[in-house]
Amino acid sequence: MDLEEAARVFTDPSAYADEKWFHAATALLRRQSPVHRVETDDFVPFWAVTRYEDVMAISRDSELWHNASRTTVNQDPAGVTAPVRTLVQMDAPDHPIYRRISADWFKPSGVRRLSDRIAQLAKRYVDHMAELGGECDFFTDVASHYPLYVILSLLGLPEKDFPRMRKLTQELFGSYDVDMARNQSDTAATETLLDFFQYFQALTDDRRKNPTDDLASVIANATIEGAPIGTLEAVGYYVLIATAGHDTTSSAIAGGLHALLESPDQWQRLAGDPSLAPTAVDEMIRWVSPVKHFMRTATEDTVVHGVPVTAGESVLLSYPSANRDEDAFADPDIFDVGRTPNKHVGFGFGAHYCLGTHLARIEGRALYAELVPRLRSIELAGTPEYTHTLFVGGPKRLPIRYQMA
Numbered sequence: 001m002d003l004e005e006a007a008r009v010f011t012d013p014s015a016y017a018d019e020k021w022f023h024a025a026t027a028l029l030r031r032q033s034p035v036h037r038v039e040t041d042d043f044v045p046f047w048a049v050t051r052y053e054d055v056m057a058i059s060r061d062s063e064l065w066h067n068a069s070r071t072t073v074n075q076d077p078a079g080v081t082a083p084v085r086t087l088v089q090m091d092a093p094d095h096p097i098y099r100r101i102s103a104d105w106f107k108p109s110g111v112r113r114l115s116d117r118i119a120q121l122a123k124r125y126v127d128h129m130a131e132l133g134g135e136c137d138f139f140t141d142v143a144s145h146y147p148l149y150v151i152l153s154l155l156g157l158p159e160k161d162f163p164r165m166r167k168l169t170q171e172l173f174g175s176y177d178v179d180m181a182r183n184q185s186d187t188a189a190t191e192t193l194l195d196f197f198q199y200f201q202a203l204t205d206d207r208r209k210n211p212t213d214d215l216a217s218v219i220a221n222a223t224i225e226g227a228p229i230g231t232l233e234a235v236g237y238y239v240l241i242a243t244a245g246h247d248t249t250s251s252a253i254a255g256g257l258h259a260l261l262e263s264p265d266q267w268q269r270l271a272g273d274p275s276l277a278p279t280a281v282d283e284m285i286r287w288v289s290p291v292k293h294f295m296r297t298a299t300e301d302t303v304v305h306g307v308p309v310t311a312g313e314s315v316l317l318s319y320p321s322a323n324r325d326e327d328a329f330a331d332p333d334i335f336d337v338g339r340t341p342n343k344h345v346g347f348g349f350g351a352h353y354c355l356g357t358h359l360a361r362i363e364g365r366a367l368y369a370e371l372v373p374r375l376r377s378i379e380l381a382g383t384p385e386y387t388h389t390l391f392v393g394g395p396k397r398l399p400i401r402y403q404m405a
């Protein structure tokens with residue numbers, strides 16, 4: 001594989017579905033061209049940044065590197081404005097103001113309040129596995145429901161709306177995948193966003209009239225410098241939380257199980273010592289890196305790892321590559337449920353560091369704490385398949401066979 005072929009992994013949605021190809025390609029880039037110019041017919045050119053240290057340095061400097069003009073590879077920096085503006089599209093001074101609205105909700109103390117509800121939901125899905133009688137698709141039957149239901153519960157949505165939200169989020173993030181996409185037209189993602197918009201606009205109106213103690217009420221009734229939050233911004237906030245908290249965690253949980261099944265010694269270790277659940281869940285996030293990238297755009301001319309980058313040019317921060325960087329992790333290609341330290345960048349870093357880290361960790365731990373002790377045996381019952389994506393993904397099929405106590 002030459003460097004040009006290796007760099008295709010960032011613009012070819014099938015690359016993230018082929019882990020061997022992706023990791024071989026990015027290992028080559030880290031060694032030979034860690035800041036690599038990517039030019040293709042279909043995407044505005046960008047620089048792919050694959051080393052851990054460089055990803056961290058760029059994430060840390062949110063004055064030099066902005067989010068607004070281009071947050072993902074699909075976006076054209078020449079001014080396509082996103083239909084809704086969310087935290088990830090904002091920079092200072094707006095970003096810290098909007099982030100503060102929900103930051104308290106996501107602090108460990110805030111999230112711990114939800115532990116019981118999360119444990120209940122974890123139990124519900126493991127019970128569901130038991131009902132399915134020894135064979136299921138762990139992604140479709142368990143991992144794709146549970147994190148969304150956690151998020152929707154904390155937003156305060158009624159349970160009857162959960163299936164609709166699930167479908168919409170999958171369409172939005174899975175739109176490069178034939179199994180997930182609503183249809184193959186260019187407008188598919190826009191239509192999905194419109195559906196979201198209508199739903200959450202109605203929710204905002206309702207929580208303004210009838211505030212409760214849910215997160216939707218916090219957002220709907222937030223004030224920005226004394227004035228009520230704009231409807232577009234409120235809706236953007238819901239869309240971000242409903243989407244950011246769903247496929248990411250589903251992918252980590254399902255990809256984590258796949259990793260455990262491929263390393264039976266690690267399964268045995270976790271089963272024998274449940275106190276490893278916290279390090280195991282972080283290792284799953286490093287291993288799967290469900291968010292494949294975010295982008296930043298240089299606000300002035302600069303240099304990254306010796307390579308000049310001009311003001312206005314964008315860099316793609318490759319989290320899955322950084323998380324396998326041999327200069328940052330001992331034996332990066334070994335899945336180690338006890339890995340310590342594990343300073344992975346799966347949640348990003350800096351001003352935009354994932355707001356949902358505590359929630360995601362609690363969800364992962366709750367599910368594995370329920371699942372592992374109840375299983376007598378577990379094995380793959382077919383070949384797992386991964387989502388075609390350029391942004392967020394993990395397994396979309398994980399057939400398993402098991403015996404439960």
Ligand code: HEM
Nearest residue numbers: 087088244245248249252291347348349352354355356360
């Ligand atoms: C394993 C699961 C998850 C992963 C891997 C993940 C990953 C990420 C990453 C990489 C970012 C961008 C960070 C950066 O630019 O430096 C991010 C941002 C964000 N995440 Fe997560 N996330 C996960 C779960 C969640 C959950 C459960 C929520 C809760 C609702 C959430 C809410 C957010 C929000 C609101 C942001 C935007 C923060 C900002 O721009 O200031 N995430 N996440």
